[in-house]
Amino acid sequence: MIEFELDLKRGNFQLQASLNSEASVIGLFGPSGSGKSTLLSLLTGSLQPQHGRILVDGRCLLDTARRINIPVHQRRIGMVYQEGRLFPHLNVRHNLSYGLQLLKPAQRRFKLDDIVALLELGPLLEQRPRQLSGGEQQRVALGRALLAAPQLLLLDEPMAALDDRLKAQILPFLRRIKDETGVPMLYVSHALHEILTLTQHIAVMQAGRLLAHGDAYEVLGTEHVLPLTQSLGLENLLKLQLLPSPQESGCSVALCGQQQVVLPWVDAVAGCEVAVVIPASSIALAKQRIEGISIQNQLHGTIRAIRTHDQRALLSIDVGAELLVEITEKSRQDMDLQCGDSVCCLFKTQAIRLLGHQRKA
CATH class of the missing domain: 2.40.50.100 (RNA polymerase II/Efflux pump adaptor protein, barrel-sandwich hybrid domain)
Known part of the structure; x- marks a missing residue:
């Protein structure tokens, strides 16, 4: 479903990452500063590598050798950050429908009512972001990203700013998205248990390198990854x-x-x-x-x-x-x-x- 080879050098930091996976959900796991968020920026197109290529479901988004570089707004990649990043002047209904309105009817994959039901947002539709809890804001951000009909959904530590109570509220919705929408996801976290809630397929990064990917328990025991496990905190x-x-x-x-x-x-x-x-x-x-x-x-x-x-x-x-x-x-x-x-x-x-x-x- 996703394939990439990317090479980026910025100052003293160099990222070299290669992956080819058919998994519907991949958990990207690694310590802070390992390059996880940088990799997501390369996938969305907001950051450009010196060399590389990206394919999602066989669609080429980037190939520097062939001078192919699909613009950010045409890549059809949804992004959810640590903070919801909702439009503060719009209510929940208009935040959700923002991306939907930019699509032609033939491009739309989900109906507003279906996503509202999936994420249980009905009672919140007329509220503004400032009236929402952190967990509610993240549910709205997830809904907005899905309504933009992404081919790939990137989640950059979406629960890092939430306490355990709110995390417990959000995790079931992430599982629903996985099970009911069919949208491939790349989920970034330094909390292994969050990833394992969604998938057994993980990729591990350190110092700009993608060390290994595959079944979580096999990857965690490889000689390149095992030295990391103490600092990451295995759960x-x-x-x-x-x-x-x-x-x-x-x-x-x-x-x-x-x-x-x-x-x-x-x-x-x-x-x-x-x-x-x-x-x-x-x-x-x-x-x-x-x-x-x-x-x-x-x-x-x-x-x-x-x-x-x-x-x-x-x-x-x-x-x-x-x-x-x-x-x-x-x-x-x-x-x-x-x-x-x-x-x-x-x-x-x-x-x-x-x-x-x-x-x-």
């Missing part, structure tokens, strides 16, 4: 099914495969899907279940892969879902852990962060 995203739980206990219980996980209290009915985040470094390993311990969660699993770097060991463990666990290499050696071994993954309920929930269809 697991698990989608669990909520079980009936008494509120007076102060905790909820959910299923991960066939095993139970004790969560902070979730105000939702049984059967809902709950998305949770668990840092890889917050999980301890034991060779068997431990009795007489306050840690509530002890999931049995099988080690599927082990990668090591700089006295750190990153283990991929199948517990009914894939779980990344980060321990010291000394611990791994002392326990003589090998691929195929059965282990118990231990983590506190307090280590779990809730992202939100939705009723299962």
Whole structure:
């Protein structure tokens, strides 16, 4: 769906990035200053490379060798930034319809009413941006970008300015866009769990280089990317099914495969899907279940892969879902852990962060 080879030099910074992917959603992951936003500017055409080419769904947007350079306004690339960047003098309805009015009827892909329904914007249509919360502004920005009928939607850390509560509100809408519109997306974030909410396909950047792309758990274990994982903060995203739980206990219980996980209290009915985040470094390993311990969660699993770097060991463990666990290499050696071994993954309920929930269809 997207293919590019780009070479840009500006002062002391050089970007050299190449990617060819059929994934409908790609998560662009990397530390601050690695060139993620610069890459998006090259894709939109607001920044010009010295050399390169860009194809989206087979349509050539840029080819410096053939002197092809489609102008920004004709590239049909939607862009959503950290801030909504809405027109302050227009209400929500007119912000949404701005891009729609610039298209000929034959070019329009979505109807205003459909996007309003998709993003639940009906009660906000007559309000001005200053009357909206940060999460509401981002939903309007998403709607405006979709109504411009993009061939590709670029999202540059769209939740970086939101707190966890608002992030939990926005993530389900991003999943809806992915599932219901079919618009390819390139989602930029330095928060891995946000990316994994949308896609397992990631591309990792560092210092202007695109180091690797593909399945997230395979990419994170490659020798070029593994040194980055400590500074980036590896997190697991698990989608669990909520079980009936008494509120007076102060905790909820959910299923991960066939095993139970004790969560902070979730105000939702049984059967809902709950998305949770668990840092890889917050999980301890034991060779068997431990009795007489306050840690509530002890999931049995099988080690599927082990990668090591700089006295750190990153283990991929199948517990009914894939779980990344980060321990010291000394611990791994002392326990003589090998691929195929059965282990118990231990983590506190307090280590779990809730992202939100939705009723299962």
